[in-house]
Amino acid sequence: MTAATDRPKVSLRQFWADLPTPGRWLLSTVAVQTLGRGLTLPFTVIYINEVRGIGLGTAGTLLALIAVVALLVTGPGGSLTDRVGARRMLIAGTTSQLVGCVVLAFATTVPMFVVGFVLLGFNFGVSWPAFNALIASVVSGPLRQQYFGVNFALVNLGIGLGGVVGGLFVDVREPMTFTLIFLADALSMLVPIGLLLGPLRHVHGRAQRPEDAPTVGYLDLLRRPPVLWLTFITFLCTFIGYGQIESGFPAFSRQVGEVSTGVIGLAFALNTLVIVVMQFPVLQAVTGRRRTRGLLVMVVVWFVSWLALSAAGLGPATIGATVAVVGFMALFGFGEIFMQIAIPAITNDMADDHIRGRANAVNAGAFQAGAILGPIVSGLLLEHDLSGAFIATMLAGLVVMAGAIVVLERQLDDTENGVTAR
Structure with a gap:
């Protein structure tokens, strides 16, 4: 038999049947709880600026506070996940x-918004390593890789649907509509809290350190070459990808491509659709193959996507610019699938059970750093009309990332790279 025929067939029915009960509980509520996040995510800056009358500069600083707080608490959150358990940290977050x-x-002043965003940042900082550690504690082998991929699709589905509903509901002339979507976001958090206090109350997500195992700190982790290279790759993924989606991409599309906000909204909707529709075909294609090869596919797809976006500047305010902007987000979404399947799976397959929280915290920290630096760089370049330099920076970053992925592949064993099941 060939390697291709040996690879298991991936389908939603088989995936669900293979999941242990705790895994089913975790997955079944993802779209519901992210629906609340989708209600508020696209409209938060509008709420701060147009409804509460706070300047755009201050609004941007407030939003950046989320990532800054998340970065600060990610390290302690990862350590506490290993000590007290992922479930407790998820409840706290x-x-x-x-x-x-x-x-x-109900915020109307800057100090109130600061309090709210600090609390959100705390959640993002501690929940990422805790959630990934909890998943890894109940799902193993090839199923773990599939779980991360399906979870990513459901997150995008929930946020996408929430954005559509929020767009139809909110009205800047009616401040109460914004109050209600934030309260709905709060209510959606009762779903995971109830799950963790109920059906998943016995799944703590904590492993005791073996007596003969050395104490492992964050510097010890980063001294491991594969961890260091994966951390660097994650940072580049965010700097070039997610760090630009809410800043560089819309700014370039508006200033250089001169497309409408409606076109940008359509691009985000198509991004979500591509991720949801293509998730299982991509999972089928990558299962049993080296995860690093999937990351290289992502690099190629993203390279083409940035070239496509650059074409928006060739004919501003035209159908061609619209196609370039929408095409960028469709291609970007397709590349995202490979990243979200590979990186969490490699991270957790490299980590021993008793350091899983810290391993995921290192990865989350790299993500937060890219999310902070990405908008700063794109803002400076586009503010000074250096759109060509902006695109060139993204393309150069992808070339560097490809080299880092090749190096990482040489440092992973087959299990860590997804060729065999742990």
Whole structure:
């Protein structure tokens, strides 16, 4: 038999049947809880600026506060995940998100927004390593890789649907509509809290350190070459990708491509559709193959996507510019699938059980750093009309990333790279 025929067939029915009960509980509520996040995510800056009358510069600083706080608490959050368990940290983070959304619903001053965004940042910082560690504690082998991919699709589905509903509901002339969507976001947090206090109350997501195992700190982790290279790749993925989606991409599309906000909204909707529709075909294609090869496919797809976006500047305010902007987000979404399947799976397959929280925290920290630096760089370049330099920076970053992925592949064993099941 060939390697191709040996690879298992991936389908939603088989995936669901193979999941252990805790994994089913975790996955079944993802779209619901992210629906609340989708209600508020696209409209937060509008709420701060147009409804509460706070300047755009201050609004941008407030939004950046989320990533800054998340970066600060990610390290301690990862350590606490290993010590007290992923479930407890998720309860703490989700409760913080709930309270933060309630504060934001009624915020009218900068200090109130600061409190709300600090609470949201705390959740994002501690929940990422805790959630990934909890998944890894209940799902193993090739199923773990599939789980991360399906979870990513459901997150995008929830946020996408939430954005559509929020867009139809909110009205800047009616401040109460914004208050209600933030309260709905808060209520959606009751779903994971109830799950963690109920059906998943016995899944703590904590492993005891073996007596003969050395103590491992963050510097010890980063001294491991594969961890260091994966951290660098994650940073580049965010700097070039997610760090630009809410800043560089819309700014370039408006200033250089001169497309409407409606076109940008359509591009985001198509991005979500591509991720949801293509998730299982991509999972089928990559299962049993080296995860690093999937990351290289992502690099190629993203390279083409940035070239496509650059074409928007050749004919501003034309159908060609619209196609370039929408095409960029469609291609970007297709590349995202490979990244979200590979990176969390490699991270957790490299980590021993008792350091899983810290391993995921390192990865989350790299993501947060890219999310902070990405908008700063794109803002400076586009503010000074250096759109060509902006595109060139993204393309150069992808070339560097491809080299880093090749180096990483040489440092992973077959299990860590997805060729065999752990």
